[in-house]
Amino acid sequence: xxxxxxxxxxxxxxxxxxxxxxxxxxxxxxxxxxxxxxxxxxxxxxxxxxxxxxxxxxxxxxxxxxxxxxxxxxxxxxxxxxxxxxxxxxxxxxxxxxxxxxxxxxxxxxxxxxxxxxxxxxxxxxxxxxxxxxxxxxxxxxxxxxxxxxxxxxxxxxxxxxxxxxxxxxxxxxxxxxx
Numbered sequence: 001x002x003x004x005x006x007x008x009x010x011x012x013x014x015x016x017x018x019x020x021x022x023x024x025x026x027x028x029x030x031x032x033x034x035x036x037x038x039x040x041x042x043x044x045x046x047x048x049x050x051x052x053x054x055x056x057x058x059x060x061x062x063x064x065x066x067x068x069x070x071x072x073x074x075x076x077x078x079x080x081x082x083x084x085x086x087x088x089x090x091x092x093x094x095x096x097x098x099x100x101x102x103x104x105x106x107x108x109x110x111x112x113x114x115x116x117x118x119x120x121x122x123x124x125x126x127x128x129x130x131x132x133x134x135x136x137x138x139x140x141x142x143x144x145x146x147x148x149x150x151x152x153x154x155x156x157x158x159x160x161x162x163x164x165x166x167x168x169x170x171x172x173x174x175x176x177x178x179x
Contacts, residue, residue, distance in 0.1 A: 003087030005052050008032075011059040018080055019066035023136065030137040032058030035130035042122065042174040050089075050123055057093035057127045060086070064094065074098040075112050089123070096120065097128045099149065100162025118162070122173075129170045132163055142167045 006014065015025050035058040039049050064077025078095035101118025102110070119125040132145045146160055153159055 003089055005056045005087060005090065008055060008059060011056050014084055014086075015060065015063055015066075018063050020063060021065075024062055024065045026137040027134060028059050028062050030134045030139075031061060031127065031130045032056075034058075034134055034139060035127050038126050038130055038170065038174050039123075041176065042126065045174060047122060047173070049126070053089055053093075053123045054126055057090055057123060058130060060090055061094055061097045061127055061131060071098055071102075071110065072112075074102070074117065089121075092121075093119075093124050093127050096124050097131050099159040100128070100132070100164075100166045103158065103162075106158075119166070125166060125170065126174070129166050132166070 012025065012029075015028060020028070032055055035054050036051065039047075039051055039054045042049055043051075060077075060081065062073065062077065063080050064073030064075070066080065067073065067076040074095050074097065078091040081091040081094050095115070096117055096119045098117070102112075103118070104114075104116075107115070107117045119128045133139055133142060135144070135148075142163070146163055149157070149160055149163060
């Protein structure tokens with residue numbers, strides 16, 4: 001890997017230095033932990049995954065919440081990541097984790113710079129998916145996430161379909177082990 005990732009302790013320090021609240025830090029830890037469990041399932045199914053990128057991306061995905069709790073935390077977070085000279089792979093996870101991704105038209109309506117705001121790599125998808133399954137610092141069913149998004153955005157908002165598509169993709173590619 002050409003980009004140097006911070007250690008988990010360094011990532012937590014960056015979150016705190018950026019002004020993230022203890023609640024956001026705990027959420028980020030929970031997302032990283034779940035993302036690692038999902039990644040483990042993917043690896044057992046033959047996927048080639050950068051586990052450390054998932055760990056650090058999970059820890060830092062909500063760093064933008066130090067500036068705003070709106071959807072704009074994705075763009076704010078990627079700017080913070082770049083100010084800390086974090087690898088572009090980490091900035092991409094931060095930028096692309098909102099909802100099931102943000103379509104180009106929606107990003108333009110939000111006034112975001114031209115770019116890709118939907119998860120592209122498996123690492124981005126895993127962190128994005130784990131984030132959809134963590135509320136505060138507790139695991140919740142995907143149906144709860146979709147219900148809450150529907151209440152916030154409207155039952156016909158395309159974000160709901162994107163989240164469910166991500167859920168279906170992750171369920172096929174990284175299924176839970178049957179015990």
